[in-house]
Amino acid sequence: MEKPEYLFKNGKRLDGRKLDEFRKMKIKVDVIDNAEGSAEVEFGKTRVVAAVYGPRELHPKHLVMSDRALLRAHYDMLSFSVEDRKRPGPGRREVEISKVLSEAFRSVVALDRFPRTGIDVFVKVVQADASTRITGLNAASVALAHAGIPMRSMVTGVTFGKIYDDKGKTYMAVDVFKPEDQWGMADVAYAKAWNTGEVVLLQMDGDVTKEEFMEGKKMADKAMEYVYKEQVKALKSVYEVE
Amino acid sequence: MAKKIVTPGETIVEGMDYLPGDGTYRSGPEIRAEILGLADIRDRLVKVIPLSGRYMPKRDDxxxxxxxxxxxxxxxxxxxxxxxxxxxxxxxxxxxxxxxxxxxxxxxxxxxxxxxxxxxxxxxxxxxxxxxxxxxxxxTDGKIIEVEPSKIPRIIGKNASMIKMIKEYTGVKMFVGQNGRIWLDGGNQELAVKVIREIEKKAHTDGLTDTIKEILEKEGEKHGEA
Structure with missing residues (x-):
């Protein structure tokens, strides 16, 4: 795909959304029977499965901590998740995302409850259309809750970016998809421990001014409430009385 | 008494009169859930009954x-x-x-x-x-089945009422471990397992005893007090 002339025109983005509009979101809980907890989240065409194993015995043994559990997130994209085959296995990008996801969750999970163990969170991107790390984070958060692991808050994330119109004017937009991620001037991954309000993940590619950032963040905060409500709804629906 | 399902971080009650019990924590005046489960408020004590999670060993279990x-x-x-x-x-x-x-x-x-x-x-x-x-x-004999440890309290029932009922209608010998393993021997094991799976599936619902009794009465026969 060539760089488009505009990403925003007549109040509409390339996929017809408004600036503060989310893609169609779907959250399914309990999709992996073998796992302690699992969830599948779709943000438009982006689709991610997360599965939580543990707390369980931790290997390798030198990582064991006598006073708490080690939470490890493993992010990866399946080889068919993108148009050009993604070489399987963690590379620079996957290691980084795994690290930031792990750190985001370590700040909310009550790890001291499970000394000497490990909690593994597998995040697999089945289909990628931008915002995969945030989609994965939302899925992982639901999967952790479903696994019965104690945490102070749900973790909820959204992305926002800076896009342009045909006259060269720029706008902030929430929940970026592939063309906006690729051609937009900036995209930000932003996640909070929703119930406590702490920011647990914040990354940016490209550049924005402070004003633009604050504008995007304001939209993102509003969108986050919507994502959080969907997460809660999905979790509760598992146990809804028929 | 339908209990409300709460998710981690959700505020259950507000006020310094309440005490945070298992599965909850205090944040300022609020008592919040720490796990996914059923909120249980008894007088001043607020608890969340877990719906999932692994077995954590406790003394005397x-x-x-x-x-x-x-x-x-x-x-x-x-x-x-x-x-x-x-x-x-x-x-x-x-x-x-x-x-x-x-x-x-x-x-x-x-x-x-x-x-x-x-x-x-x-x-x-x-x-x-x-x-x-x-x-x-x-x-030395019989068989062991595994269920989710969080469902064990419902399988036991108040004062072991559920176990008694299962034994009564199926004639099995049964031992329920807190860690989610159940030993069964003799009697109508097929029905016992079916009933246990049913309890596991509906552990978070009300009127469970009646639902189970119905199945047992239909498919089992009374073996007298076990």
């Missing part, structure tokens, strides 16, 4: 353990938890075991299932169990 290793003076046991349990030689029987003359595998060897009780859990989660005591023994 009866469990069904499986021997995974025999050492010189103790056994290693799997208790379906993130932590292995240990049983010292002296906790196996009331008789004196002379370690110089006999090996521990003479008593229990790898693969054996034991009904035992947790006697100690320390802060590093070292777990010790005993097989000495009323009802505690090696399992």
């Amino acid at each position: 009866p469990v069904i353990a499986i021997v995974t290793g025999v050492r010189y003076n103790m056994w290693e046991l799997d208790i379906n938890s993130p932590y292995d349990a240990m049983m010292l030689a002296g906790e196996a029987t009331d008789r004196f075991i002379d370690l110089r003359k006999e090996k521990l595998s003479k008593y229990f060897s790898v693969g054996d299932a034991l009904i035992c009780k947790i006697i100690r859990v320390d802060e590093t989660m070292s777990v010790f169990v005993t097989a000495k005591g009323p009802g505690l023994r090696k399992i």
